[in-house]
Amino acid sequence: MMKNFIEDVLILFSVFFSVTGAGEVIYAQVGDTVTLKTTEYNQQKYHYWYFNNHDNKLRLAWLNPLGGKVLLQDKNWKISLSGNSLIIKDIRDEQFGTFLWEHNSGNSLNLKVTTYTVLKLRVMKPNSVVLPGESVSLGCFVDAPPGQVKPDVHWLDPRGVRVKNNRGTLDKKAESQDSGKWTCVVGTKNTAHISVSVVDLAPSPENLYSSTSSRLTVPCSLPSWISWDHLKQKGIQEVQWHFSPKTSSSPASDQRLWLLHPSPGSSFTWKKDKDRDLVPVSDATKRNLSLSRDTARVEDRGDFTCSMAFQNGSTLSRTVHVEVLQLASFIGTEFTSGQTLNLSCSTGEPLTSDMQLKWFPPDQSSLLKSDRHGAHLAIKEASTGDGGKWRCELWRRDLLLASAELKLTIEPKLSVWMLAIICSAIVILILLVILTFILCRRKQHKTRNHRHRLCQCKNPKPKGFYRT
Numbered sequence: 373m374m375k376n377f378i379e380d381v382l383i384l385f386s387v388f389f390s391v392t393g394a395g396e397v398i399y400a401q402v403g404d405t406v407t408l409k410t411t412e413y414n415q416q417k418y419h420y421w422y423f424n425n426h427d428n429k430l431r432l433a434w435l436n437p438l439g440g441k442v443l444l445q446d447k448n449w450k451i452s453l454s455g456n457s458l459i460i461k462d463i464r465d466e467q468f469g470t471f472l473w474e475h476n477s478g479n480s481l482n483l484k485v486t487t488y489t490v491l492k493l494r495v496m497k498p499n500s501v502v503l504p505g506e507s508v509s510l511g512c513f514v515d516a517p518p519g520q521v522k523p524d525v526h527w528l529d530p531r532g533v534r535v536k537n538n539r540g541t542l543d544k545k546a547e548s549q550d551s552g553k554w555t556c557v558v559g560t561k562n563t564a565h566i567s568v569s570v571v572d573l574a575p576s577p578e579n580l581y582s583s584t585s586s587r588l589t590v591p592c593s594l595p596s597w598i599s600w601d602h603l604k605q606k607g608i609q610e611v612q613w614h615f616s617p618k619t620s621s622s623p624a625s626d627q628r629l630w631l632l633h634p635s636p637g638s639s640f641t642w643k644k645d646k647d648r649d650l651v652p653v654s655d656a657t658k659r660n661l662s663l664s665r666d667t668a669r670v671e672d673r674g675d676f677t678c679s680m681a682f683q684n685g686s687t688l689s690r691t692v693h694v695e696v697l698q699l700a701s702f703i704g705t706e707f708t709s710g711q712t713l714n715l716s717c718s719t720g721e722p723l724t725s726d727m728q729l730k731w732f733p734p735d736q737s738s739l740l741k742s743d744r745h746g747a748h749l750a751i752k753e754a755s756t757g758d759g760g761k762w763r764c765e766l767w768r769r770d771l772l773l774a775s776a777e778l779k780l781t782i783e784p785k786l787s788v789w790m791l792a793i794i795c796s797a798i799v800i801l802i803l804l805v806i807l808t809f810i811l812c813r814r815k816q817h818k819t820r821n822h823r824h825r826l827c828q829c830k831n832p833k834p835k836g837f838y839r840t
């Protein structure tokens with residue numbers, strides 16, 4: 373438990389040990405916690421800790437075999453013991469130097485002495501936030517007393533690569549990749565870490581896939597540790613969104629979509645430049661500068677660039693290449709059964725060898741399983757089962773990139789059987805009409821004969837009027 377704690381402290385404060393012939397050398401910065409770790413812990417011994425201040429031994433701690441211990445009471449020394457190791461918290465400028473650990477066994481007068489040398493490490497901290505192109509200075513120096521061999525000091529960049537011949541100091545023009553944790557190495561030990569923050573836009577994917585049936589969000593954002601206040605202090609001039617369509621290769625086709633001037637005092641609002649109805653997802657005070665629309669369109673195929681310009685002339689930008697998957701039917705979406713279906717699913721670019729298309733026809737479709745991977749798809753005689761929702765998916769290995777949908781309507785065509793049924797129905801109807809007609813005629817005929825017999829006149833007259 374205690375051991376873990378000590379290790380944590382060690383890692384936290386970047387204090388490391390090295391053993392030299394003259395005992396152990398420890399590098400620490402003012403304010404660090406320093407642990408003087410002993411090589412053995414034998415309770416049957418007396419242990420004494422001294423700070424060797426100009427040959428004047430200051431006793432810091434003392435332990436006896438019975439478990440008694442005494443620590444120096446001095447507000448300048450924040451010391452404690454872990455086993456018989458000495459821990460000095462918040463080390464002060466005047467507390468660097470030589471420490472002695474003396475120990476003997478209970479019945480022997482022989483004293484064994486181990487020395488520890490704590491050397492002061494001075495680390496120069498750069499500006500907290502820098503723009504690309506601004507200078508970054510890092511320094512890492514060891515204050516060694518005369519006679520002490522000065523160790524080799526160098527820096528590791530955030531990728532862990534040793535910076536050549538810098539002897540502890542480093543001056544360079546900041547680049548985006550300089551952001552991160554720099555490490556000062558003394559001798560062979562990492563002794564200090566320094567964070568360098570170079571302003572940049574958050575990383576965004578190089579290629580973005582969407583489809584004509586899904587949302588398009590072109591990403592661009594500020595990393596969480598950058599605020600607009602930082603950017604204003606650094607002299608930000610403007611933020612722009614540009615679009616360069618795929619169909620045209622001439623640079624003149626580049627269109628500026630949105631513009632933002634975050635000048636001090638003025639409100640943060642995006643101004644629309646070119647009407648592509650892709651809108652910023654949030655207001656400009658947020659870190660999210662992405663553009664978005666409900667569905668992607670074929671005309672959105674191309675390069676979107678989000679850029680940020682500063683007074684010092686540097687420009688930061690991120691370009692996202694947008695691919696839009698489209699499921700299209702060459703001859704409309706309404707068919708009658710028996711017609712040829714001719715569908716395509718494509719981003720307008722050939723697929724690379726690791727990409728694959730998958731078609732998902734409606735459940736009742738007659739499309740063969742083996743035909744479900746091509747960019748073009750034809751069904752010679754469509755049936756009503758082919759009507760409904762078609763989906764096609766674009767995959768890169770195990771990753772779904774985009775999925776597009778299309779709804780087809782297929783009306784049934786009149787079949788021979790249906791024709792036969794309809795014809796028979798018509799014939800029966802006609803026969804019925806004829807039959808009714810004949811029956812009526814017969815009835816009328818009978819009635820007329822009857823009337824003739826009653827009134828004996830040439831033209832039969834309605835009964836009621838001519839009775840009198």
Ligand SMILES: *[C@@H]1O[C@H](CO)[C@@H](O)[C@H](O)[C@H]1NC(C)=O
Nearest residue numbers: 589591593653660661662664
């Ligand atoms: C920006 O907003 C979009 C849309 O709300 C969201 O999908 C995206 O994850 C956001 N990006 C960041 C970095 O927050």
Ligand SMILES: *[C@@H]1O[C@H](CO)[C@@H](O)[C@H](O)[C@H]1NC(C)=O
Nearest residue numbers: 702712713714715749750751
């Ligand atoms: C589908 O339509 C495309 C474009 O009109 C044409 O080139 C292709 O030959 C058609 N395929 C079939 C099987 O009809």
